[in-house]
Amino acid sequence: MPESTPPGRVLVTGADGIVGRPTVAALVDRGIAVTALSRSWSAPTGADRVVTGDAADEALVRDALADVDAVVHLAAIAHPLLDTPRAVFVGNTSATFTVLACAGEAGVRRAVIASSINAFGVPMNHHDVMPAYYPLDEASPVAHDDAYSLSKWVDEQIGAFACSRWDMTVVALRFPLVRDLPALRRRAEQTRNTPAERARLAREGWAYLEMSDALDAIVRGLTQPLSGMHTLLVAADDTIMKESTEDLLDRYAAGVERRQRFDARQAPIDTSAARRALGWAPVVSLVEGEAPVMEASA
Known part of the structure; x- marks a missing residue:
């Protein structure tokens, strides 16, 4: 799939975050000018323009959009327990609406926003619910009861609104756990040794994605x-676990429909839409070279 002309300048919100800081660096490395927006800064940024403040501040965002051709909106309260439910929902959705509306009004016609694998609600639902089927896909039925997951789902609807209202192209990426490889290895070790976490992660297919x-x-x-x-x-393409995916599903999701068989540690996540739309495919495997464990242990 051929690439279009890269944007000359990109506004990155949440630019001091776990994904935001590497995003700024990746764009700068490609010769793309970056305006970086964050509430605070833990270290200097590689962006040539820096804006400090809230992504829900309309006046601030309008100023930050000067000469911007595209937006990467990553600013968010990233977990339902990091603030009150109202603060999480209102903060996240208000920031997304503000950034996309101001961008649309300024003539920006391309935006990438961070959604979440949690957007369909099941992974963080406190009730005893499971996905309707595997592999998970973008049409998985929703079941929301936490403010963060709901906010991510609403963010996607805001993206669709911006697309209709301003003829903007919006790409909402439903990210799972995203970390660099050393951090992923640490998280994998913790998960594999915690039975409750192993069971909980069945709701999101034991998914992960390496930062690059x-x-x-x-x-x-x-x-x-x-x-x-x-x-x-x-x-x-694979899960964070060592066990085969079929064994994991037999143990932790035995009653859930499987629409295909999963080979070895194949992630029960359908990424075909991203492959078609973006020409994208994951490269890094967390468990590459590890021998699979054929029977899951509690």
Whole structure:
């Protein structure tokens, strides 16, 4: 799939975050000018323009959009327990609406926004619910009861609104756990040794994505010749676990429909929409070279 002309300047919100800081670096490395917006800064940024403040501040965002051709909106309260439910929902959705509306009014016609694998609600639902089927896909039925997951789902609807209202192309990436490889290895070890976490992660298919693969999806979301609204699941090809996926599903999701058989540690996540739209595919495997464990242990 051929790439379109890269944007000359990109506004990155949440630019001091776990994904935001590497995103700024990745864009700068590609010769793209960056305006970086964050509430605070833990270290200097590589962006040539820096804006400090809230992504829900309309006046601030309007000023930050000067000379901007595209937006990567990553600013968010990233977990339902990091603030009150109202603060999480209102903060996240207000920031997304503000950024996309101001961008649309300013003539920006391309945006990539961070959604979440949690957007369909099941992974963080406190009730005893499971996905309707595997592999998870963008059409998985929703079941919301936490403010963060609901906010991510609403963010996607805001993206569709911006697409209709301003003829903007919006790519909403449903990210799973995203970290660099050393951090993923640490998280994998913790998960594998925690029975409750192993069971909980069945709701999101034990999914993960290494940082460089996430950055590749973001850059492609900015540069591929697309139009309209695209909500896309992105995840590694394998799971964070050592056990075979079929064994994991037998143990932790035995009553859930399987629409295909999963080979070895194949992630029960359908990323075909991202592959088609972006020409994207994950490269990094967390468990590459590890021998699979054929029977899951509690």
